Amino acid sequence: MNAGFLPMPARIVAIEPLDRDHRLFSLRPAQPFDLRPGQFVEITIPGVGAFPVSACAPVAAGLLTSCIRRAGRVTEALFQLESGALLGVRGPFGNGFPVETFYGSDPLLIAGGLGIAPLRALLHALLAIPERVGRITLLYGTREPGALLFREELAGLAATGRIDLRLSVDFAEELSLEEWGVACEVGLVNDLLRAVTFDPARTVAALCGPPGLYRCLIEELARAGIPPQRIFATLERRMRCGIGECCHCVTGGVFLCREGPVFSLDRLRSMEGAI
Amino acid sequence: MPWPAFPSIALQPDEVGRLFSALASGRLMFGPRPGSDGSCRLQPLPEIPAHPGAAQPFLSLKKFLVPDGDPLWAWTSERYAGPPPPPRLTVVDLPLCDLQALAWLDLVFAEDPPYRARREALLVVGAPCQPAADCFCDPAGLLPGGDLFRAGTRWWALSPVGEALLVRAAGPGNLAGEPLPGPEPGGAVPTVDPARFAGSAGDPLWDEAAARCLACGACSAVCPTCMCYEVVDDPRLDGTVTRRRVWDNCFFPEHARVAGGHDFRPGRGRRLRFRFEHKYLGFGPWRGLSSCVGCGRCRRACPVGISLEEVAGRLARGAGP
Numbered sequence: 001m002n003a004g005f006l007p008m009p010a011r012i013v014a015i016e017p018l019d020r021d022h023r024l025f026s027l028r029p030a031q032p033f034d035l036r037p038g039q040f041v042e043i044t045i046p047g048v049g050a051f052p053v054s055a056c057a058p059v060a061a062g063l064l065t066s067c068i069r070r071a072g073r074v075t076e077a078l079f080q081l082e083s084g085a086l087l088g089v090r091g092p093f094g095n096g097f098p099v100e101t102f103y104g105s106d107p108l109l110i111a112g113g114l115g116i117a118p119l120r121a122l123l124h125a126l127l128a129i130p131e132r133v134g135r136i137t138l139l140y141g142t143r144e145p146g147a148l149l150f151r152e153e154l155a156g157l158a159a160t161g162r163i164d165l166r167l168s169v170d171f172a173e174e175l176s177l178e179e180w181g182v183a184c185e186v187g188l189v190n191d192l193l194r195a196v197t198f199d200p201a202r203t204v205a206a207l208c209g210p211p212g213l214y215r216c217l218i219e220e221l222a223r224a225g226i227p228p229q230r231i232f233a234t235l236e237r238r239m240r241c242g243i244g245e246c247c248h249c250v251t252g253g254v255f256l257c258r259e260g261p262v263f264s265l266d267r268l269r270s271m272e273g274a275i
Numbered sequence: 276m277p278w279p280a281f282p283s284i285a286l287q288p289d290e291v292g293r294l295f296s297a298l299a300s301g302r303l304m305f306g307p308r309p310g311s312d313g314s315c316r317l318q319p320l321p322e323i324p325a326h327p328g329a330a331q332p333f334l335s336l337k338k339f340l341v342p343d344g345d346p347l348w349a350w351t352s353e354r355y356a357g358p359p360p361p362p363r364l365t366v367v368d369l370p371l372c373d374l375q376a377l378a379w380l381d382l383v384f385a386e387d388p389p390y391r392a393r394r395e396a397l398l399v400v401g402a403p404c405q406p407a408a409d410c411f412c413d414p415a416g417l418l419p420g421g422d423l424f425r426a427g428t429r430w431w432a433l434s435p436v437g438e439a440l441l442v443r444a445a446g447p448g449n450l451a452g453e454p455l456p457g458p459e460p461g462g463a464v465p466t467v468d469p470a471r472f473a474g475s476a477g478d479p480l481w482d483e484a485a486a487r488c489l490a491c492g493a494c495s496a497v498c499p500t501c502m503c504y505e506v507v508d509d510p511r512l513d514g515t516v517t518r519r520r521v522w523d524n525c526f527f528p529e530h531a532r533v534a535g536g537h538d539f540r541p542g543r544g545r546r547l548r549f550r551f552e553h554k555y556l557g558f559g560p561w562r563g564l565s566s567c568v569g570c571g572r573c574r575r576a577c578p579v580g581i582s583l584e585e586v587a588g589r590l591a592r593g594a595g596p
Contacts, residue, residue: 004388005347005518006355044518046350047510051534072534086353211537238533240506244559245387246523247503248530251539253552255559272476273539 007044007088008033013063015083018149021071022114023079024056027064029089035059037099037121038234038262041066041091042242045081049074052093052239052257056117056150058124064089067117067149093242094261097122097206097232105204105230106134108196110217112141112189112209116149118234119208127162137196141168141189141209148184155182166192190216193224200225207233214275218265228265235261235274276460278371278414281424281431282438283453284445294430294444295323298398302363305339307332317366327402327425329370331410331570335499336377339364340384340393343522347389347506350516361393370404371412371419371457372570374433376499378420379566383502389520398422398436403456410571411462417568419455426456464567465587467555475548475590482544484586487579490543492524494573494581495550500566503530525550551583 014026027043035041035055041064044050051074056067070079081087099122107126111119119138126133142148148167158165159182167184168191185191189209203226207218214233221231237249237256244255252271254260268274286294298304299322307330308318317332317339346358369377377399384390399421406412422437423430432438432450441450475481495501505523510516523530526547531540540546557564567583574582 004357006357007348009353009355046518047508047516049508050506050518069534075534088350088355211539236533237539238529238531240504240523243386245383245502245504246506246520247525247553247558248523250549250553250558253556253558253562258559272473 005090007042007050007090010043010064010087010089012081012083012085012087018067019146022067022069022149025066025068025078027066027087027089028062029064032062033059033064033089033092035064035092036096037125038096038118039092039094040239040242040261041089041093042239043078044088044090045074045077046086046088048077050088050090050240051075052242054118054121054234056120058121058128067114067120069114091242093257095259097125097234097262099125101230101232102126102204103129103132104134106198106202107136108139108198108203108205108221108226109137110139110189110193110205110207110209110213112213113143113147114149115208115210115213116140117208119206120150122206123163127157130162134202135164136162137164137166137198139166139168139189139192139196141170141192141213143170145169145172145184151182158182164196166196168192188216189213190220193217193220198224200227203230205231207231211275218268218275222265228269231265232262233265233268233275235263237261276414278455278457279418280452280454281433282441282450283429283431284441284450285429286441286445290445291428294440297440297443298323298365298367298400302365302398304365304367306367307369320367323365323367323400327368327427329368329402329404331370331372331404331407331572333572334497335373335570335572336366336369336397336399337380337499337502339366339397340377340380340390341502341504341520341522344519345389347518347520350518351514358389358392361389361396363396365398365400367400368402369399369421370570371401371455372410372568373499374399374401374419374421374424375417375568376420376566376570378417379500379568380502381420382561398440399433400425401433402426403458406458406461407571409575411569412458412460413462413464413569414457414460416464416565424455429453429456431455462569464565464569465555465584465591467551467565467587467590469556469563471590472552472556478590480586480589481548482542484581484589485543485547488526488543488547488581489579490526490528490546491578492526493576493578494583495524495526496522497572497576498554499568499570499572500554501550525553547581547586551586554583555587
């Protein structure tokens, strides 16, 4: 997209609220660019700062679409902006998910919380090549029913049989999820994993979620028989440069921003502090 | 072990005069000079000193090449613009440890446009120094960076730019390989066994070494090869914004904290281990390359007397003090 530190001007063209703390931002950068699922960009609000974020959909019609949580100083400022505001974008950075590794497989996507965002980009990339992939399963857990993102879209994909969708929430005061036509368990994503059947030899798994999700789940996938080089996770860390300089994201001696943020389990096992 | 050899030549006084003119022409000159407070710093020089005499400045060349607060871009009238061209500088009389540190910065910032611009506008001349009691030189360490080196009437070309300057001053064809006249090696950069380091995550030595650490970050600030940075925006009332990179520090508690508050490197023991890993084992493409140059600045700056070398010794000996 561009070299060095100079951002490319990018205008907000749409903002769609998802819930109180999550909005879908569509940006139109001044020049065409591409972003693979799992890669990330740095979004700048001039005068406020910048933050790294992945896209939640493949780039289409020159639009970068990200699901952003109000989580810190810069995203708080972003939530005060309206359509038409001019921002800056640097990137793309990182490796992204190896989509070709999913060819001929049954993809198993596991998301916790906002981890659904980059996995949704991967999901859409896989849905675009139905002749190349088998049955897609998505396990998605959040804290409470109201925090389930993209639920109408996901429920629609499940209703038409394009994905096998399993939802879970940690807590639920009201269990009104049936109205979307999708069953939702109260419990952890791990419970969902135990409830689905998959052929480990045909499965390629991708995970995204908070650190706890990786600690509980990733080795469980390996124990279920999925080869560790076919289990992928994308890691979140503090990032300031995207080019392997500023040192914040270094984990196990590796610049996650350059070599990652997506790693296979066999690599993660050799990276101290990664999971 | 001798210092590495570089193309060298003894210059006649008129040739030195031509070389000095080339080094000074259109450039600000700096060199290490003691200030009134007794600290040696890189200070402006009216001219290049006739006789070489290197001394270790309090801060190394990173003060010029990755200055704290360096502008990355400016935002004016809805446009992003790169930083202004950097000043053309000549820095003379740097000790070999700082030339080795320069080689490291050249490596890790090889693709960094602001660094490249500053580096290309900089000429660096080294000279032998008198090592202090609390530093050591390791000729087996990084190959010294910079452009020229001088001792007595003899000059060495450390880079193609330096060689071109010598050839312009003295004519072609007279340069011959000659080891740098560095000080006697005073020690060696500790060699850290990666396997032993990898197995040491649960070793109490890190927390013990960090028990008296104040997390002040002085060690990283004065280290000539510590280079991690934060970026901050500097908005002005006229609507312009300058994004700057400022020196960061892996001892600071925010260094590995993400939005939402999760800290991926909690505790001083882990942060000390992180700095140790960066210094002796290297990160990413530079894994296996130590960036310690033995300058001793970190030990001198530490208010509580922590020495990474002692930590390295303890790690090598195994558990226990």
